[in-house]
Amino acid sequence: MNSKINSKKIIIMVLLTLFSVAITALVYLTGGVKYVYAHLMYIPIVIAGFMVGYHGAVVLAIISGLLIGPFMPIDIQTMEQQLFYNWFFRLLVFVIIGSLTGLAHYINQHQKKIIDQSLYFHNHLKIPNPNILSVTDFSVFGPKVLITTILIHNTQLIIDTFNHEFFAELLETIYNDLNESLDRNPIILQPTVSNTFWMVSGHDHLDKLVDELEDILSKQYHINHMPVYFDYSLGFKFIDNNYERLNVSVFNSTNIAAKEAHEQNRKYVLVTEKNEDKSLDYFVLTDIKKALQNHETFLLFQPKVSTCTNEIKLEALIRWQHPLKGLIPPMSFIPIVEETKLINDLTLWVLKQVIEKIKYFQSNGVDASISLNVSSKNLFSDEFLREASYLIETCGFDPKNIEFEITESAAMRYKDQTEQVIKKLRKLGIKIAIDDFGKGFSSLSYLTMLNVDYIKLDKGFIDYVTTDEIKAQIVEYTINLSHKLGYKVVCEGVESKEQYELLKKLKSDYIQGYYVSKPEKAENILTWANNRMNLS
Ligand code: C2E
Numbered sequence: 001m002n003s004k005i006n007s008k009k010i011i012i013m014v015l016l017t018l019f020s021v022a023i024t025a026l027v028y029l030t031g032g033v034k035y036v037y038a039h040l041m042y043i044p045i046v047i048a049g050f051m052v053g054y055h056g057a058v059v060l061a062i063i064s065g066l067l068i069g070p071f072m073p074i075d076i077q078t079m080e081q082q083l084f085y086n087w088f089f090r091l092l093v094f095v096i097i098g099s100l101t102g103l104a105h106y107i108n109q110h111q112k113k114i115i116d117q118s119l120y121f122h123n124h125l126k127i128p129n130p131n132i133l134s135v136t137d138f139s140v141f142g143p144k145v146l147i148t149t150i151l152i153h154n155t156q157l158i159i160d161t162f163n164h165e166f167f168a169e170l171l172e173t174i175y176n177d178l179n180e181s182l183d184r185n186p187i188i189l190q191p192t193v194s195n196t197f198w199m200v201s202g203h204d205h206l207d208k209l210v211d212e213l214e215d216i217l218s219k220q221y222h223i224n225h226m227p228v229y230f231d232y233s234l235g236f237k238f239i240d241n242n243y244e245r246l247n248v249s250v251f252n253s254t255n256i257a258a259k260e261a262h263e264q265n266r267k268y269v270l271v272t273e274k275n276e277d278k279s280l281d282y283f284v285l286t287d288i289k290k291a292l293q294n295h296e297t298f299l300l301f302q303p304k305v306s307t308c309t310n311e312i313k314l315e316a317l318i319r320w321q322h323p324l325k326g327l328i329p330p331m332s333f334i335p336i337v338e339e340t341k342l343i344n345d346l347t348l349w350v351l352k353q354v355i356e357k358i359k360y361f362q363s364n365g366v367d368a369s370i371s372l373n374v375s376s377k378n379l380f381s382d383e384f385l386r387e388a389s390y391l392i393e394t395c396g397f398d399p400k401n402i403e404f405e406i407t408e409s410a411a412m413r414y415k416d417q418t419e420q421v422i423k424k425l426r427k428l429g430i431k432i433a434i435d436d437f438g439k440g441f442s443s444l445s446y447l448t449m450l451n452v453d454y455i456k457l458d459k460g461f462i463d464y465v466t467t468d469e470i471k472a473q474i475v476e477y478t479i480n481l482s483h484k485l486g487y488k489v490v491c492e493g494v495e496s497k498e499q500y501e502l503l504k505k506l507k508s509d510y511i512q513g514y515y516v517s518k519p520e521k522a523e524n525i526l527t528w529a530n531n532r533m534n535l536s
């Protein structure tokens, strides 16, 4: 880029020098410096000041001063020569004019740079923001452009481990590497200072770009001599370049594609007409806040029955009745909501409902405790913890009836921090369960590090407990170890009588699954609970 600018400046200087030579010839042919044409020399000098800058203007001023200096007569007819101080003084005036225009140009450029920096770049960073799209000429890329979203995944971990400045430096380093190493000069920017980069490049071989990006993003980065690793995924889409300015909305689908790639453990997803429709479903996300307020979301409750007492515990499971899309299962929106702060609103909404429903059951003679699923993002949000604590402290009944289910993978990822948060939550009097235990990769020794009330064994084990001897042994061993450590065990996803009987024999404390009951509305659960109490 720089060499391009320099060669452009050299060409301008050559042309302006020729201009000065032409003026010199004119001065000579029209009778010498006595006549007015010598003043024309200001023109190339001023042009050099504005087009090449300070140094160019001074150099041209000296050349021009010399050209119509010592060898140029005052009057060609008499061949009267100039005195030294005549031409030298003129040369000095040229140099002053050159310097002043060069300086004015420099100040102008500098101010433009400051304005550009605040308009087109993120604060304190050298990474462009989306405003850059409105001033970029995309016509150089031809009739089709490739748009790309680069999603960096473990950013929260990097911020937690180091700090925001460190993270900003990492982003800047990645940006510089992309900018310098990618062929074909793509336009790279960030929507916010976050985990996302956007890129616009020419319509070219996708595979080659994927390889280039992999080379850049998979290498080990060192920031302040510290090695940093990060995971990433990519979303691509080819769009028609109608030579109009691109705007931020064109990246919606590549953002989703990059998320999908991550969820599906793929390097990238290319948005095509065929899969775009599916991606559009994700735009439903924008409706979730409204949905929480407009009673489009509701809770179902699934019992966890004790294998030895009458005790009834319930798990609250969210549902979303979308006015256009119909009933949306939680797995279609929770993972996406979890990527945003909206998960705090969602979980707080569930907690409020759970508190209401515990009161509803109690006022109908059923002392049920209810668990809710809490996402890892919630646990590390001070705002969430503050509001949740307030709701729990003012619920009006013993908070032991409220239980938070935290997935094993979430708890594992930030072990130390999770431990601290769990301690605080248990102090409030609520119960804590580790959900989906065994689904992740943690070893049983992880159990010894916890300080919780319940372990929920993942359906993955229960599915094969009656047919796979090894799985049955693992379940038995986990139950025994949990008991030794003072945890109660819930087995989830129990679908048959055989499974139920075997798990009871293996001393599971609670059973949850379709065999006992599917998730149901609170009213149905009340009837079910009353029947059960009457039977015993
Ligand atoms: P989860 O917490 O592991 O919940 C258990 C899921 O298994 C529920 O699916 C439940 O309906 C289903 N299930 C229960 N028993 C059986 C069975 O015997 N057989 C089979 N095949 N499935 C059974 P659901 O309601 O679709 O929820 C899926 C996941 O969505 C939940 O998994 C949980 O991770 C998440 N989720 C649901 N509600 C919420 C919520 O309010 N907040 C958050 N953060 N996540 C939620």
Ligand code: CA
Binding pocket: 315, 373, 405, 435
């Ligand atoms: Ca759960």
Ligand code: CA
Binding pocket: 435, 436, 456, 458, 492
């Ligand atoms: Ca579970």
